[in-house]
Amino acid sequence: MTTTRSHRDSPHEPSFPPHVLREYALLADGERGAVLGPRGDIVWMCLPRWDSESVFAALLGGPGAYSITPVGPYVWGGSYEANSMIWRSRWVTHDGIIECREALAYPGDPHRAVLLRRVVATDADAAVRISLAPRARFGRHGLTQLRRTGGVWTGRSGPLHLRWTGAPEGTRPVGRHHGLQADLMVPATEHHDLIVEISDQPLPDHPPDPDAAWAATATAWAAAVPELDSCLEPADARRSYTVLRGLTSASGGMVASATTSLPERVEAGRNYDYRYVWIRDQCYAGQAAAAASAPALCDEAVRFVAARILDHGPNLKPAYTTQGSAVPDQRTLDLPGYPGGHNLIGNWVNQQFQLDAFGESLLLLATAGRADRLDSDHWQATTIAADTIAARWTEPDAGIWEIDNQPWTHSRLICAAGLRAIARLPHAGRAAGDWLALADRITADTAATSVHPTGRWQRSPQDPAPDAALLLPPLRGGTDPTDPRTTATLAGYLTDLTRDGYAYRFRHDDRPLAEAEGAFTLCGFLVALALHQQHRPVEAARWYERTRACAGPPELYSEEFDVRQHQLRGNLPQAFVHALHLETAAGLAQPPDR
Numbered sequence: 001m002t003t004t005r006s007h008r009d010s011p012h013e014p015s016f017p018p019h020v021l022r023e024y025a026l027l028a029d030g031e032r033g034a035v036l037g038p039r040g041d042i043v044w045m046c047l048p049r050w051d052s053e054s055v056f057a058a059l060l061g062g063p064g065a066y067s068i069t070p071v072g073p074y075v076w077g078g079s080y081e082a083n084s085m086i087w088r089s090r091w092v093t094h095d096g097i098i099e100c101r102e103a104l105a106y107p108g109d110p111h112r113a114v115l116l117r118r119v120v121a122t123d124a125d126a127a128v129r130i131s132l133a134p135r136a137r138f139g140r141h142g143l144t145q146l147r148r149t150g151g152v153w154t155g156r157s158g159p160l161h162l163r164w165t166g167a168p169e170g171t172r173p174v175g176r177h178h179g180l181q182a183d184l185m186v187p188a189t190e191h192h193d194l195i196v197e198i199s200d201q202p203l204p205d206h207p208p209d210p211d212a213a214w215a216a217t218a219t220a221w222a223a224a225v226p227e228l229d230s231c232l233e234p235a236d237a238r239r240s241y242t243v244l245r246g247l248t249s250a251s252g253g254m255v256a257s258a259t260t261s262l263p264e265r266v267e268a269g270r271n272y273d274y275r276y277v278w279i280r281d282q283c284y285a286g287q288a289a290a291a292a293s294a295p296a297l298c299d300e301a302v303r304f305v306a307a308r309i310l311d312h313g314p315n316l317k318p319a320y321t322t323q324g325s326a327v328p329d330q331r332t333l334d335l336p337g338y339p340g341g342h343n344l345i346g347n348w349v350n351q352q353f354q355l356d357a358f359g360e361s362l363l364l365l366a367t368a369g370r371a372d373r374l375d376s377d378h379w380q381a382t383t384i385a386a387d388t389i390a391a392r393w394t395e396p397d398a399g400i401w402e403i404d405n406q407p408w409t410h411s412r413l414i415c416a417a418g419l420r421a422i423a424r425l426p427h428a429g430r431a432a433g434d435w436l437a438l439a440d441r442i443t444a445d446t447a448a449t450s451v452h453p454t455g456r457w458q459r460s461p462q463d464p465a466p467d468a469a470l471l472l473p474p475l476r477g478g479t480d481p482t483d484p485r486t487t488a489t490l491a492g493y494l495t496d497l498t499r500d501g502y503a504y505r506f507r508h509d510d511r512p513l514a515e516a517e518g519a520f521t522l523c524g525f526l527v528a529l530a531l532h533q534q535h536r537p538v539e540a541a542r543w544y545e546r547t548r549a550c551a552g553p554p555e556l557y558s559e560e561f562d563v564r565q566h567q568l569r570g571n572l573p574q575a576f577v578h579a580l581h582l583e584t585a586a587g588l589a590q591p592p593d594r
Contacts, residue, residue: 016041016058016065018338021568022552025078025087026258027115028246029108031322033258034115035059035572038076040089040100040128041067047160048111048200050255051275051321051328053137055160055198060261060343061336064135066196068117070098071127071183080554083238084221085246087554096124096188105208106217106224110250112199116213119194121186128186130168133179134198136160138333143178152207153180159200165207166194226294231585236548237292239555240578240585244285244297247575252304253277253322254285257571263341264517264560264570271342274571276319276327278349279305280400281576283360288583290367302368305361306381314388316361318354318402319347326350355397355411358385362418363476369425382422386435389415393442400469401505406460409450410469413457416442417478443479456488459506466492467506468523471530481533481592490530501546502563503527518560518569521550525580533592544584557581 019037027034027042034056035044043058043065058065074091081088089100099122105114119128134143134157141158148154153164153171155178164180171182186192193210197203224245231237248254257274264271286301308324309316319327330346337343365382368374374382393415399408419439423432449461457473458464471493473479474486497504499512502519503526509516524547531540550561552568557577559570 016043016067018043018059018061021262021558021572023076023554024552024556024572025080025102025554026085026243026246026556026573027087027102027104028085028243028258029104029106029113030246030249031108031110032104032113033246034104034113035258036087036089036102038078038089039067040069040091041065042115044259045113046275047113047136047198049322050249050258054139055134055136055157057135057139057335059259060333060338060341062135062333063133063139065131065133066115067131068100068119068128068194069130071129074098078553080239080242081218082235083225083242084218085242086218086221096126097122098126098128100128101214103214103217105213106220106246107250109199111201112197112203114208114213115196115198116210116217117194117196118191118210118214119184119186120191121188124188126186126188128184130171130182130184130194131179132164132181132196133175134160134162138335142176143173143180146173146178146180154203157198161197161199161201161203163197163203163207164194165197166192166210168192224296226292226296228292228294228585230589231292231582232544232589233548233585236555237582237585240557240582241289241292241294241297243556243573243578244289244575244582247573248285248297248300249322251322251324252300252302252307253320253324254282254301254304254575255322256281256319256575257573259571261341261344262338262558262569262571271337271344272571273330273345273347274574275345276347277304277322278319278576279308279316279357280318280354280360281579283357283364284576284579284583286364287367288579288586290371291583292586295371295373298364298368298371299373301364302373302378305364306378309361309381309384310377313384314391316357316388318349318352318357318398349398349402352398352402353392353395353405354399354402355389355393355395355408356400356414358389358392359411359415359418361385362389362422363414366418366421366425369422369427374427379427383431386419386422386431386438389419389442390438393438406462407449408460408469409446409457410459410467410472412442412446413470413473413478414476415439416446417473417476420477447485451485452492454488454492455484456492457485465507466496468493468497468503468520468526469505471523471526475526475529475533487534490534494527497523498527500563501543502561503543503547514563518562519550521547521557521559521561521574521577522580524550525577525584528584529580529587532588535592537588540588544588547584548581
């Protein structure tokens with residue numbers, strides 16, 4: 001792997017060259033996440049929230065990281081503990097096996113991150129080298145006001161307060177901005193705990209007790225993740241559910257990803273900041289959780305989405321921060337970026353109108369309504385969403401793929417699906433007839449302009465091409481599964497936009513599909529669900545198995561999969577892929593619903 005040199009303040013400070021994305025794990029507590037590499041290097045974390053400025057930015061070539069790495073040669077491995085975001089790094093050395101148990105204390109405090117790391121010498125003395133180099137505000141602030149009391153160091157990095165408990169004897173400041181380094185020897189069969197607290201408020205008087213913090217985190221994760229025994233491969237389904245839970249804040253908002261600017265295609269300009277809550281993605285996650293009989297995550301999605309509709313009505317934005325604030329405008333950072341990518345924060349989605357967000361919101365609310373989990377505020381949000389569709393469904397929108405404004409077929413049919421789903425609820429009352437009539441009108445108008453001469457749905461009246469998004473409406477009740485247009489759309493998609501068991505969104509140009517972009521992992525799961533709905537279980541299972549393998553060792557999905565190099569592309573992890581994985585695992589375990 002070709003690497004680039006990270007920015008450093010001193011030749012004595014360690015560098016943290018990037019890894020391929022498939023080797024990164026994520027620690028998450030709901031309020032923030034820490035990206036962890038195979039050298040025990042935490043290279044990305046933002047504080048106090050997902051969308052805040054970073055304190056560790058080495059992932060994008062900037063300063064700031066926290067590493068615990070074996071001294072001497074080693075082979076890396078690792079895995080998550082069952083039903084949790086607790087990671088166990090595992091290094092096989094010439095002398096024995098070293099493990100490091102890693103987690104953000106869960107559930108997360110909205111102001112204070114607590115990084116728990118326990119070095120375990122499993123069968124021989126374990127020698128590791130430790131480097132702690134926080135750099136607040138994307139590297140603009142070093143570590144200052146350092147004080148040591150016994151094994152506890154305290155300091156500041158810009159506006160952030162820091163405390164490091166368990167620092168070994170011999171820990172020393174290094175570099176112009178006073179990072180801390182230490183060598184640690186753990187006797188065979190013993191362990192050593194290190195706890196870093198970083199907060200935008202003054203820290204509590206006393207640091208956490210390691211054993212109590214680990215026990216509380218493990219207990220909280222065990223309570224947060226259901227068994228999901230009704231899903232295919234329950235352990236894998238639980239992994240995706242756990243990722244979604246780890247990305248979900250106490251506000252109910254689930255960020256689309258933990259990272260920004262990881263490239264979808266080398267030097268192709270497709271680099272985005274996904275540290276925000278997309279309404280569509282949140283709806284996917286809620287519907288997936290409900291399909292898996294795990295209503296708690298669905299309730300969180302309903303709470304967040306309904307609140308945004310009540311706040312903003314017909315001006316609902318496609319995405320928000322986890323606090324419900326506007327997504328900031330896109331701008332560049334003074335960082336090199338991940339190799340092949342750039343250095344953006346913010347997102348221009350804040351200027352878009354996406355019609356399908358209203359349809360997906362109705363589908364989410366209808367899902368909760370079928371379980372009798374809607375209150376009066378939720379019903380008010382439902383009425384607002386339906387009224388907005390009635391007022392705006394003829395307007396062009398940016399669509400699911402967030403590109404140019406057109407009357408996208410997918411957006412309109414998903415709105416029809418949402419209207420039909422909510423109208424079927426017993427509490428819909430007299431509005432049900434109006435909603436069903438509107439759904440029929442939207443479908444008929446769309447059929448008059450957006451059916452291809454071959455009988456399948458096309459992307460828009462102006463664009464006759466197929467699109468993976470057009471597999472969704474029949475899955476959501478927007479069109480009948482037995483409708484000839486549904487079967488023709490699936491057949492056309494499989495012919496034109498799949499290759500060798502991998503699925504793509506749409507055709508960008510005349511190049512082979514895999515040259516224009518990576519296989520879109522979400523689309524592979526959509527194919528599996530569509531085939532299952534058409535009573536083609538063997539093909540559905542094949543697509544499910546092929547697609548669920550598009551992950552690295554930590555079982556995290558990114559947005560795209562490079563089918564030639566078998567590498568992950570784009571921000572990590574991508575929530576909507578984990579959501580569709582969960583929904584597919586639940587759906588394929590049940591008979592088709594038609």
